[in-house]
Amino acid sequence: MPTVVVVFTGPAGSGKSSLVKAYSEWARKTLFLKVAIVNLDPGADELSYNPIFDIRRLFTLRDIMLKYNLGPNGAFIKASELIAEKITEIFSEEPFTDINKWDLVLIDTPGQMEAFLFRPASRVFLEELAKISHAILVYVIDASAIQKVSDGVFLWFLFVLLQVKTGLLAVPVINKRDIASNPKIVKLLVEDPSKLIEEAREEGLSSEIISDLIAIAEKTKGPFRAVLVSAFELGDMERLHQLIHEAFCVCGDLT
Numbered sequence: 001m002p003t004v005v006v007v008f009t010g011p012a013g014s015g016k017s018s019l020v021k022a023y024s025e026w027a028r029k030t031l032f033l034k035v036a037i038v039n040l041d042p043g044a045d046e047l048s049y050n051p052i053f054d055i056r057r058l059f060t061l062r063d064i065m066l067k068y069n070l071g072p073n074g075a076f077i078k079a080s081e082l083i084a085e086k087i088t089e090i091f092s093e094e095p096f097t098d099i100n101k102w103d104l105v106l107i108d109t110p111g112q113m114e115a116f117l118f119r120p121a122s123r124v125f126l127e128e129l130a131k132i133s134h135a136i137l138v139y140v141i142d143a144s145a146i147q148k149v150s151d152g153v154f155l156w157f158l159f160v161l162l163q164v165k166t167g168l169l170a171v172p173v174i175n176k177r178d179i180a181s182n183p184k185i186v187k188l189l190v191e192d193p194s195k196l197i198e199e200a201r202e203e204g205l206s207s208e209i210i211s212d213l214i215a216i217a218e219k220t221k222g223p224f225r226a227v228l229v230s231a232f233e234l235g236d237m238e239r240l241h242q243l244i245h246e247a248f249c250v251c252g253d254l255t
């Protein structure tokens with residue numbers, strides 16, 4: 001089977017790094033896959049996994065703050081520009097040089113998704129990646145961050161924008177199921193958003209706007225089941241694995 005590259009994206013704190021760790025451990029232990037991990041987050045303090053490529057070898061957030069006299073937000077933006085500038089250097093290192101050697105390559109992205117994915121520079125990285133592999137974006141939704149319909153719709157819109165921006169195959173996964181505030185909303189958001197309209201009315205949201213937003217959620221929902229996982233439960237990673245494979249089957253790739 002060709003190498004699968006999974007890019008973990010999502011808002012800060014949604015659990016990208018935790019899922020990279022859990023999924024890599026599960027895939028190695030259960031499926032005996034050869035898994036390589038890439039860390040693209042220059043702001044990571046300590047990593048709970050062992051990356052084969054780590055952007056912090058080229059620069060850290062702290063280096064950038066000092067060198068360019070920037071605060072953390074400015075430094076994250078600068079970091080994504082530097083990733084684009086150093087693209088040849090990055091792709092001349094493992095695992096990119098011989099990507100077919102691996103069954104699965106997991107890419108952890110900067111904590112602050114908007115400073116990387118929503119900037120022009122990320123396109124350079126993702127385009128380069130798509131040239132050498134079958135890449136999929138996993139968009140991590142934090143179930144504990146969704147109490148109301150409006151919380152869910154907001155996070156869904158970031159997912160829609162991510163797909164529009166990158167044009168890559170993307171799937172949503174709901175993390176932190178162990179501390180989910182309102183699992184019902186999360187599930188409907190992915191599988192049947194139109195059912196949220198009633199609930200949104202009860203929240204007193206402007207019904208016209210919210211039904212328009214939900215109509216867009218309906219249009220962009222894709223054929224996927226809601227997959228709820230906890231990065232603390234290794235067994236849950238089987239569901240994530242199946243979701244990724246289903247996504248490739250649906251788009252007719254990976255044959």
Ligand SMILES: Nc1nc2c(ncn2[C@@H]2O[C@H](COP(=O)(O)OP(=O)(O)O)[C@@H](O)[C@H]2O)c(=O)[nH]1
Nearest residue numbers: 012013014015016017018111176179230231232
């Ligand atoms: N309860 C719970 N906490 C989680 C889960 N996944 C991650 N976390 C916690 O959420 C915080 C942010 O996780 P992290 O992986 O660093 O998020 P990232 O910024 O998206 O990389 C950390 O304190 C994790 O321990 C989960 O499934 N359940």
Ligand SMILES: [Mg+2]
Nearest residue numbers: 016017041111
């Ligand atoms: Mg992280």
